[in-house]
Amino acid sequence: MQGVAVLSNEERINAVRHFNRFMTRQIGALREGLLHSPYSLTESRILFEIANNDNLTASKLIHELGLDAGYLSRILARFEEKGLIYKERSAADARQRILKLTPEGAKAFSQLNERSYNEIAELLGELPESEQEQLVNAMKTVEGLLGKKESLKYSGPYFLRQHEPGDMGWVVRQHGISYSKEYGWDESFEALVSQIAADFINNFNPKRERCWIAEMNGEIVGSIFVVEGDEYMAKLRLLIVDPKARGLGLGSQLVEECINFSRRTGYKKLVLWTNSVLKEARHIYQKKGFKLVNEEKHHSFGQDLIGETWELSL
Structure with missing residues (x-):
């Protein structure tokens, strides 16, 4: 019985890079607007995090997403100018400013969330149920292996x-x-x-x-x-x-x-x-x-x- 071929370091690196390109194409990350919206993948993720976290500060967002501080600052400034978010002083610590969605921001997020749900449902619907289970388990394996680190390499503390x-x-x-x-x-x-x-x-x-x-x-x-x-x-x-x-x-x-x-x-x-x-x-x-x-x-x-x-x- 032949053993499993062991990949070289270069082959493993190229395989991960190939998978990254495949996934960005699958989820439409290269399109100018994610899910046919005016928002990029990063902007959409930021809206998602604000919508789903009650006490989210900009510092926590930097740590969670591993974003450059200046880049995040510019995105949040644009969101404020467009009336999508506002900042509320924390009741627990007046020095902290909590990020919140305005009604307009909540509407934008709701549209993105619904389109994302429907797009994934359509993607899974093209596979037999057994292959859907196989895909979900494979993704859990990837997340488990790469999620062992407690902090992101590129996240900043400020x-x-x-x-x-x-x-x-x-x-x-x-x-x-x-x-x-x-x-x-x-x-x-x-x-x-x-x-x-x-x-x-x-x-x-x-x-x-x-x-x-x-x-x-x-x-x-x-x-x-x-x-x-x-x-x-x-x-x-x-x-x-x-x-x-x-x-x-x-x-x-x-x-x-x-x-x-x-x-x-x-x-x-x-x-x-x-x-x-x-x-x-x-x-x-x-x-x-x-x-x-x-x-x-x-x-x-x-x-x-x-x-x-x-x-x-x-």
Whole structure:
């Protein structure tokens, strides 16, 4: 009796890739709109999760689906603009915002859910009952083998959103505390940050400017701003990451969001001002392609510093 042929590692990899292509074709994942709807597969799944979870936050959604924080943030922003979802403060923890479907969102989900049910029923109906059982058992086997990991490889612990009332107070306070503790800067720096934040709110142009707030476990842990300079130039301002959220790639993600937004908006150049002692931030800017274009010694915030201007052509 011949033994079962053992596949090589390359053959196993190619077999999984072939199965992935087969399934995406079967469920229509490559179509522009899933189930003949205006929503992609990812958007449809997000609507499903919100509809079927009473206490779902954006952070939990990132962990559950393994989505990029910035990508999810943009989808949720579009859903809010279209009136499909809203955010409700958690009764258990006021820092948490629970995602909820509006009546319009519930209607959109109901249509998707019904079409999905009917499509799968039709797919199974083409098979004899014995083969339906075989298919279901095979899928349980796949899910059991691949579902052993407790967390997803690409899930992130933080979530990005646009600013809300109360956020500027955190931005100012965190800058004051962090820069005093880490660099010995005095309260005049906190005053400068307060002025920048006030100017942003008082002159906010949502089509040309943006603030991102990063949350982790219901707490704010980072921020960054894009502010209009002129028609072709934007300024990157107030990048900060709380020490508890460092080492997760959050700073790099925040800068990337600024770059992408500035490009989409039509700016030709992104400019920032920093100081030579801020080595971690400078490293991020350099990795993202910013070029140091000017240096100048100055005495500010109780310290002798070297100010730097960095630019990125978009």
